Amino acid sequence: FKSIVPSFPPPNWAQKNYSTTVSRRKDHHHLHVHLDQPPQKIVVIMGPTGSGKSRLSIDLATRFFPSEIINSDKMQVYRGLDITTNKIPMHDRLSVPHHLLGHLDPSQRPDLSPSDFRSAAAATISAISFRRKLPLVVGGSNSFIYSLVANRFDPGSDVFRESHPDPVCSELRYDCCFIWVDVALPVLNQYLRKRVDEMLDSGMFDELADYFEFDDEEASRGTRTGLRKAIGVPEFEPYFRRFGGGGAPKDDPLRRVVYEEAVRAIKDNTCQLAKRQVGKIQRLKSAGWDLKRLDATEAFRAAMEDGGSDSGKSSEIWGKQVLEPSMKIVKRKLEE
Ligand code: ATP
Numbered sequence: 001f002k003s004i005v006p007s008f009p010p011p012n013w014a015q016k017n018y019s020t021t022v023s024r025r026k027d028h029h030h031l032h033v034h035l036d037q038p039p040q041k042i043v044v045i046m047g048p049t050g051s052g053k054s055r056l057s058i059d060l061a062t063r064f065f066p067s068e069i070i071n072s073d074k075m076q077v078y079r080g081l082d083i084t085t086n087k088i089p090m091h092d093r094l095s096v097p098h099h100l101l102g103h104l105d106p107s108q109r110p111d112l113s114p115s116d117f118r119s120a121a122a123a124t125i126s127a128i129s130f131r132r133k134l135p136l137v138v139g140g141s142n143s144f145i146y147s148l149v150a151n152r153f154d155p156g157s158d159v160f161r162e163s164h165p166d167p168v169c170s171e172l173r174y175d176c177c178f179i180w181v182d183v184a185l186p187v188l189n190q191y192l193r194k195r196v197d198e199m200l201d202s203g204m205f206d207e208l209a210d211y212f213e214f215d216d217e218e219a220s221r222g223t224r225t226g227l228r229k230a231i232g233v234p235e236f237e238p239y240f241r242r243f244g245g246g247g248a249p250k251d252d253p254l255r256r257v258v259y260e261e262a263v264r265a266i267k268d269n270t271c272q273l274a275k276r277q278v279g280k281i282q283r284l285k286s287a288g289w290d291l292k293r294l295d296a297t298e299a300f301r302a303a304m305e306d307g308g309s310d311s312g313k314s315s316e317i318w319g320k321q322v323l324e325p326s327m328k329i330v331k332r333k334l335e336e
Contacts, residue, residue, distance in 0.1 A: 039175040040129045043067075043330055044145060045138045046281055047181035048274035050192045052296055052322070054088040056181060057138040059323050060330065061096040068128045070121050071101040072139030072148070075230045077117075078106040081211060083204045084232040099124045106226040114147030115155045121148045125174070134334075140273075142280035149174055159287075160280045168287035177333035178291040179326050180281055187300050189271045194304070196267050208236045209245030231273060235265040292329050294322045 043060070045053045061067040071077060075085040079102045082089075087102060100120060104112065121137065121144075128135040137145065143160060147153050150169040157166035183191075211233065227233060239249075239258045249259035285291045298321060303314035 039173065040125060040135070041175045041177065041333060042125060042135045042137060042149075043177045043179065043333075044072075044149065045136065045179050045181065046142070046145065046291065047140070048183070048188060048277040048281075049086070049140050049270060050188060050195055050274065051181040051183050052299075052318070053138050053140070053181055054092070055318075056179070056322060056326060057136050058088070058092065058094055058096060060326060061136060062094050064327060065134045065330070065334075066132075067134040067136050068097040068099065068131075069101075070099045070124050070128075070135055070137045072117070072121070072137050072141055072144045074112060074117075074139075074141040074144055075227065076101055076139065077112055078102065078104050078226045080106055081207055081227050081230055081232070083199055083202060083207050084211075085227070085230050086199075099128075104226065110226050110228075112226065113155065114143050115153070117141075117144045118147040118153055140277050142277060142284070146284070149176055160283060165283070168284060168289070170288050172289075175333070175336075176290075177330055178289060179329060180285070180291045180293045181296050181322060182278070182281075182293050183295075183300050184297040185271075185275060185278065187297050187304075188274055191300055191304060192270045192274060193267045196263065196270060200263065204232065205236075205249070208232060209240065212237070212240035213245050231269050232266055235262045235269065238262070292326075294325055296322050 045057050045060075047053045057069050061069060073085070075081075076087050077100050078085075082102070088098070100117075125135045125137075137148065139145070146159060146168075147155075149172045151171035151173045152169055154166075159166050159168045211227070239255075239262050242258060243255055247255070249255045281291065285293075296318065299314050299318040302317050306314055
């Protein structure tokens, strides 16, 4: 890939499309200086849960461009439930700065609205661009992405409503390079079901047990937490309300049944979420947004055939079919 490493920012970044207007308004004796800057360039990585967006963002950020990442997943903005919400672990971030990731106190701010995200992420983008780095927006909440980049955003409208959605704004306030990591749903579903088992193996149950213990205390003070809707929380609620956090699910047959039911519901709801996310991305695409679709299906299929043994075949396919084309797309955008 070294041959396509661009310099960033490109040499003509600052000069191109730049004009300075100086005007003297009659009503005030002030000098007004307007800098008509070109819209900021940003990369937006879209895709359903589990499609490899975080991995691609790190691949792009570390190998080729000095970049910083802004999370656009509405559950990952909160502190806590790191395994349950699939936050990228610290050791996988490879020192790439991440913003709006786990910084909000879930009991202080029960729901971050798309408008809140629009202003917080816009301020972060300005700060990153000021450091002459490339902002990469990464996350599965398409309502957040829409609110951030639409030139006019009406908090009362819903462009993703199933019946009679409001029109999609086609004017964007950033010069966006949209990359859509797509995986055929049957293959993604198979992966997502397996991923839930892996998340449980790596501590999701204990994490939720702690959450419910804490939530009990909070509930008595009447607070509601921003993480209450994260997949895993409502599904495990019957288990923890009934049995509490002590003891293991395998301790008795009744616990086991309620536990298995929660796991089944998590798997089903994760697959449903992925399907809804793809629907929302397709809505933006068919409204004319220039989303560049990359198909990661083969890489996922190879990873599952490997059975987790990582023979390198899947990484090779990912490199050829996802990473390399994304690099070319981003490079082209930066040189425009
Ligand atoms: P909506 O309009 O339904 O809010 P959206 O595009 O704004 O959709 P999504 O990111 O699709 O938001 O999230 C919708 C729901 O999916 C969340 O409220 C939550 O239940 C679940 N969800 C999303 N991301 C995660 C995550 N990282 N971990 C756990 N659950 C999640």
